[in-house]
Amino acid sequence: MKKIILSLAIGSMLGGPVSAQATEFKDFVGTWQLKIDHQSFFVVELDGSSPNPHGVFWRPKGLAVTNNVFQVNDPHADRFVLVQSEIKGDELRLTFRDDSKDEMKFFMRRQDGKVELGIPDVPAEAGLGPWALEKVAPGTSISEAWQPGRAYMVGDDDAPNLEMGRIYAQDQAERTKQPLDLNKLAVSDAARRARTKELVDKGLLHTGLDYKQAAFVLQHGDTPNDYLMAHSLAIVAISKGEPTAVWIASASLDRYLWSKNLPQVYGTQSSTSKDGKSTTEPYDRSALPQSLKTQLGVPSTK
Numbered sequence: 001m002k003k004i005i006l007s008l009a010i011g012s013m014l015g016g017p018v019s020a021q022a023t024e025f026k027d028f029v030g031t032w033q034l035k036i037d038h039q040s041f042f043v044v045e046l047d048g049s050s051p052n053p054h055g056v057f058w059r060p061k062g063l064a065v066t067n068n069v070f071q072v073n074d075p076h077a078d079r080f081v082l083v084q085s086e087i088k089g090d091e092l093r094l095t096f097r098d099d100s101k102d103e104m105k106f107f108m109r110r111q112d113g114k115v116e117l118g119i120p121d122v123p124a125e126a127g128l129g130p131w132a133l134e135k136v137a138p139g140t141s142i143s144e145a146w147q148p149g150r151a152y153m154v155g156d157d158d159a160p161n162l163e164m165g166r167i168y169a170q171d172q173a174e175r176t177k178q179p180l181d182l183n184k185l186a187v188s189d190a191a192r193r194a195r196t197k198e199l200v201d202k203g204l205l206h207t208g209l210d211y212k213q214a215a216f217v218l219q220h221g222d223t224p225n226d227y228l229m230a231h232s233l234a235i236v237a238i239s240k241g242e243p244t245a246v247w248i249a250s251a252s253l254d255r256y257l258w259s260k261n262l263p264q265v266y267g268t269q270s271s272t273s274k275d276g277k278s279t280t281e282p283y284d285r286s287a288l289p290q291s292l293k294t295q296l297g298v299p300s301t302k
Contacts, residue, residue: 023092025053033142040142043141058079069151130294151241161205164213171220188221211233263287267283
């Protein structure tokens with residue numbers, strides 16, 4: 001999927017005569033916001049009090065979006081002024097421009113009782129909206145408390161899942177008990193995995209730490225799909241600003257490869273050979289350079 005930078009013009013305004021439509025500019029007059037993590041991410045202000053409608057669009061600077069995943073490189077507010085509007089079907093098409101002449105093109109429409117903001121002429125399968133807006137008080141400002149480089153998605157929540165934290169704590173605590181009862185551990189591990197999968201399925205994990213903790217729980221699974229899910233959870237954790245999840249991302253991939261009778265590529269896994277010695281085999285040491293492994297927190301292995 002091609003990455004789309006929102007500071008560039010997106011889509012195109014279609015010309016030609018516009019027939020009378022049920023949709024009008026006045027239908028969207030007011031202040032609208034898109035929220036992420038309980039904070040204003042986009043704010044659209046439209047004013048139809050004068051013969052020439054005008055408006056302002058606010059968003060974080062340096063913003064990029066790929067498949068509904070936003071990345072903020074500069075959290076300061078950027079201001080775009082409305083320079084063109086037209087009605088196309090049930091959409092109000094809007095072009096905004098900032099001081100450097102960068103343009104953004106959006107549409108607003110009413111859908112299923114909600115007001116949506118989207119990018120014109122982008123197919124739905126591109127995963128770029130539309131996003132539901134809510135009407136707010138005039139003068140509402142966007143937040144500048146964004147973490148540069150972190151991934152954000154509409155529907156995110158910045159509150160950690162306390163249950164996930166408890167499940168992870170239990171997972172770790174049981175492994176410190178001596179003597180370790182492997183049969184009992186297998187039963188409790190299975191229960192923790194089942195509940196963690198439910199939390200994931202229901203969208204109840206929110207923070208990078210939530211996803212990192214879930215990755216560790218799934219890493220203690222017993223099927224290839226458990227390890228693959230652990231790897232995916234770790235990737236999400238990293239994208240949400242939890243860089244220490246790089247190790248579990250590497251370890252879960254190694255464990256997945258072993259479960260498929262393939263050599264590991266990071267050297268994070270070990271087992272006991274028939275002669276009672278610890279081994280990392282099978283291990284394809286040539287698959288990846290050590291410089292790359294080092295960046296993932298994987299120590300050098302001979």
